[in-house]
Amino acid sequence: MLDADDKTALHTPEDGVAEPVPFRDEEGFINPDFVALVADTIQESDTARLQHLLEDFHESDLGDLLEALDPDFRPRLIELLGSAFDFTALTEVDEAIREEILEGLNPSTLAEGVRELDSDDAVTILESLGEEDKAEVLDQLPPMERIALQRSLDYPEESAGRRMQTELIAVPPFWTVGQTIDFMRDTADLPETFYEIFVIDPAGHLLGAVALDRLLRSKRPVTIQEIMDDEPDRVEATQNQEEVARLFERYNLVSAAVVDEANRLVGVMMVDDIVDVLEEEADADIKQLGGVKSDEELSDTVLYIQRSRFPWLFANMCTAFLSAGVIRFFEGSLERMVALAILMPIVASMGGNAGTQTMTVAVRALATRELGRTNAWRIIRREAAVGILNGLVFAVILGAVAALWFQSSQIGIVIGLALITVLIFAALGGILVPLTLNRLGVDPAVSSGPFVTSITDIVGFFAFLGIATLWFSL
Amino acid sequence: MLDADDKTALHTPEDGVAEPVPFRDEEGFINPDFVALVADTIQESDTARLQHLLEDFHESDLGDLLEALDPDFRPRLIELLGSAFDFTALTEVDEAIREEILEGLNPSTLAEGVRELDSDDAVTILESLGEEDKAEVLDQLPPMERIALQRSLDYPEESAGRRMQTELIAVPPFWTVGQTIDFMRDTADLPETFYEIFVIDPAGHLLGAVALDRLLRSKRPVTIQEIMDDEPDRVEATQNQEEVARLFERYNLVSAAVVDEANRLVGVMMVDDIVDVLEEEADADIKQLGGVKSDEELSDTVLYIQRSRFPWLFANMCTAFLSAGVIRFFEGSLERMVALAILMPIVASMGGNAGTQTMTVAVRALATRELGRTNAWRIIRREAAVGILNGLVFAVILGAVAALWFQSSQIGIVIGLALITVLIFAALGGILVPLTLNRLGVDPAVSSGPFVTSITDIVGFFAFLGIATLWFSL
Numbered sequence A, B: 001m002l003d004a005d006d007k008t009a010l011h012t013p014e015d016g017v018a019e020p021v022p023f024r025d026e027e028g029f030i031n032p033d034f035v036a037l038v039a040d041t042i043q044e045s046d047t048a049r050l051q052h053l054l055e056d057f058h059e060s061d062l063g064d065l066l067e068a069l070d071p072d073f074r075p076r077l078i079e080l081l082g083s084a085f086d087f088t089a090l091t092e093v094d095e096a097i098r099e100e101i102l103e104g105l106n107p108s109t110l111a112e113g114v115r116e117l118d119s120d121d122a123v124t125i126l127e128s129l130g131e132e133d134k135a136e137v138l139d140q141l142p143p144m145e146r147i148a149l150q151r152s153l154d155y156p157e158e159s160a161g162r163r164m165q166t167e168l169i170a171v172p173p174f175w176t177v178g179q180t181i182d183f184m185r186d187t188a189d190l191p192e193t194f195y196e197i198f199v200i201d202p203a204g205h206l207l208g209a210v211a212l213d214r215l216l217r218s219k220r221p222v223t224i225q226e227i228m229d230d231e232p233d234r235v236e237a238t239q240n241q242e243e244v245a246r247l248f249e250r251y252n253l254v255s256a257a258v259v260d261e262a263n264r265l266v267g268v269m270m271v272d273d274i275v276d277v278l279e280e281e282a283d284a285d286i287k288q289l290g291g292v293k294s295d296e297e298l299s300d301t302v303l304y305i306q307r308s309r310f311p312w313l314f315a316n317m318c319t320a321f322l323s324a325g326v327i328r329f330f331e332g333s334l335e336r337m338v339a340l341a342i343l344m345p346i347v348a349s350m351g352g353n354a355g356t357q358t359m360t361v362a363v364r365a366l367a368t369r370e371l372g373r374t375n376a377w378r379i380i381r382r383e384a385a386v387g388i389l390n391g392l393v394f395a396v397i398l399g400a401v402a403a404l405w406f407q408s409s410q411i412g413i414v415i416g417l418a419l420i421t422v423l424i425f426a427a428l429g430g431i432l433v434p435l436t437l438n439r440l441g442v443d444p445a446v447s448s449g450p451f452v453t454s455i456t457d458i459v460g461f462f463a464f465l466g467i468a469t470l471w472f473s474l
Helices: A004-008 A032-043 A047-053 A059-068 A073-084 A087-092 A095-103 A107-115 A119-127 A131-139 A143-154 A177-186 A212-217 A241-251 A271-289 A302-329 A331-336 A338-367 A376-405 A409-439 A444-471 B004-008 B032-043 B047-053 B059-068 B073-084 B087-092 B095-103 B107-115 B119-127 B131-139 B143-154 B177-186 B212-217 B241-251 B271-289 B302-329 B331-336 B338-367 B376-405 B409-439 B444-471
Strands: A196-200 A206-211 A234-236 A255-259 A265-270 B196-200 B206-211 B234-236 B255-259 B265-270
Touching: A032 A047, A032 A059, A032 A073, A047 A073, A059 A073, A059 A087, A059 A095, A059 B241, A073 A095, A087 A095, A087 A107, A087 A119, A107 A119, A107 A131, A119 A131, A119 A143, A131 A143, A177 A212, A177 B212, A196 A212, A196 A265, A206 A212, A206 A255, A212 B177, A212 B212, A241 A255, A241 A271, A241 B059, A241 B271, A265 A271, A271 A338, A271 A444, A271 B241, A271 B271, A271 B338, A302 A331, A302 A444, A302 B338, A302 B376, A331 A338, A331 A444, A331 B338, A338 A376, A338 A409, A338 A444, A338 B271, A338 B302, A338 B331, A338 B338, A338 B444, A376 A409, A376 B302, A409 A444, A444 B338, B032 B047, B032 B059, B032 B073, B047 B073, B059 B073, B059 B087, B059 B095, B073 B095, B087 B095, B087 B107, B087 B119, B107 B119, B107 B131, B119 B131, B119 B143, B131 B143, B177 B212, B196 B212, B196 B265, B206 B212, B206 B255, B241 B255, B241 B271, B265 B271, B271 B338, B271 B444, B302 B331, B302 B444, B331 B338, B331 B444, B338 B376, B338 B409, B338 B444, B376 B409, B409 B444
Parallel strands: A234 A255, B234 B255
Antiparallel strands: A196 A206, A255 A265, B196 B206, B255 B265
């Protein structure tokens, strides 16, 4: 038997049976041999073998497997597995792949699959459908589920309302622990997992919450009112998911009530969704700092990527022309002393790298709220001091090497002076640009890069060529 | 009354009382006025007011407040609060700050504080102490706690064993649900929060786990054996925390058993610690891609940061000299045609940016295991195609602008050809360098940058100046 869990290092070897082709290697990378085996099985339409191969497969692994398969094989895998296919797997794949797969499925299969899902997963699937398909799938759902999903979809994109789960347990405050436990034992249709139960008044207003361990530890005659936390963690349905994720991270939350503007309980946010949000956010910061749009995915097409990376390169081209303009201003000096042309990119590149270092730290610290008004001034002074120090150190090193290379101590002095200048500007630009953009309400991760590099390039070329022109009276 | 929760947007306004100085603004940034108020209160040694100000303060907020305070005030805040100070707050501050604060406290206060903590938090504090202080604090703890902490500290740094909580509930499989619930009701010293109970044999081997909601839903006479998951999520104590975090993320876990090499239950990993690990890891990737060491913290001193950023700048200087060597090779051409010197930084900078785009995507996808042997070849081809396309597009734009600027269509053609060349190399370098480093077991986040920029700089200068030299027969 193939057991997905054995391949994940989550389980000890003795649980498993000898398995020649594991799905993942020890480092967690997907094994191409396993993917090829699945592809062969799909090719042969061998349903029994496929079901056997993917028995007990976790939905995340199933999602990763779908991504690794040839696009043509993806809908076929779902067809072959039939009701054994868990639609949750579709929430684990890239959006572009999800849309493509969903297009290949017929609405009744889709409605059947969506029906089995938790509301948050169902919303993720519905979000990827066109308006027409969405309406068709919703139409085929039982009224209660349709209304709940429709309500989630009415909240803004990337809000808590979209990510929340609407399956939850809410009881009145006068119930006893015993009543509550009996209710849970007798109700078949409970949420799949939950860590707290909520307490509401008849109008649905949130009064409190009781953690499951608290419930278990209390005696049966105790009322819920007595043990509930009457200031439970709560977020508003319209709140942005990033903001909610920061709260979960800061206060180590596992779940939180989601309420509407009138404090009525509408759903619950779970930490596993928050982990995904935090990862998405970190992904976005990393990509944006590297000049890539935050929504770029590995599955995107060449044309999409080319178009999405174009604006950054275009912005860079414009600033590069600006620096070229600075260089042209010193055309005469360059003609008289070609050594300047050879050395000037070194100055600019040192400035660019030092500026990027400071900017990276600043952008990330702003995102995690570690950098704010309380410490901005201290960090600005610190970065300036680091810039001066590194400027002095590299002025000596670079000056010496340049002096030796061109057999001219004067060249060494000029490049050293230019370097101190550019490293100070790099430090200040690296911290002030993100702070200013943040103050203006612009995401510093997206736009700091081009500004900082323009500053360091222009200052670098201007300082080096300018100082040289004065020094040598070129 | 000041209630920390009111300041976090987790609570609705009606819960709160008018409060002129909130701790955080709406965006989550710390309010300098509140920090100043606390500083004044410390200055006046007004214990009552301080305790009132920080009443119900969440430990995370307390940690952030400590970071925001002047270093001299930090130990004084802890002294003034006395037993009202929750040592968990110290696990929320930067390591450098934690070490500094701990140095200022005497071992008995420290032992008293550590004793109140969950084991994972206690380990974090102990890790920040010198060997001598650590032994002294451990000596003052009750034997059971000392042994548990000592065992955690014996695991390698950044392993699951260091991060795990040793407080857990484990029961034998033959107990009934009723017995288990009664046991929990009668035991005073239960873990603060837990989401599952574990099932072990008399030798402590892990047999299974029961989620709390499962326990609540089952009738009292049912045995644990019947409802337990006999393949519970488990990690090995020696496993690296990043690996464990990826598993939590991939399989949406909330807690997992930690076992030793003999499958004996030694602790439990909780999702809130995992959230921190994932954030640390994302932080590390972001910093490393920006040329900053992963352990740099906002609280580090100028000298520490200067030294820690030096190696990256030094590496960049060396590669910059390499590119300068390439330029010098074409010294003659530059002397005859100064336009080349003006335009060459544009070509190099376009290459550097395009290479960084591809590299950023590749490094992050490797870290999250999205990029592996199954799709490497497809991504390489895709990046090359994007490089060719953007190369062609920018060859036309840049060529046209350069031709107009220097009134020479030939310059336009030369820069266009150079640009196509460099953007193809940038794409290939951006993807092949991280893949190769990863294959060699080197962290691609740390070292890809300098390699990729060297490639794009050298290819950029060589292509542009080389093509120009041939074209104009300089």
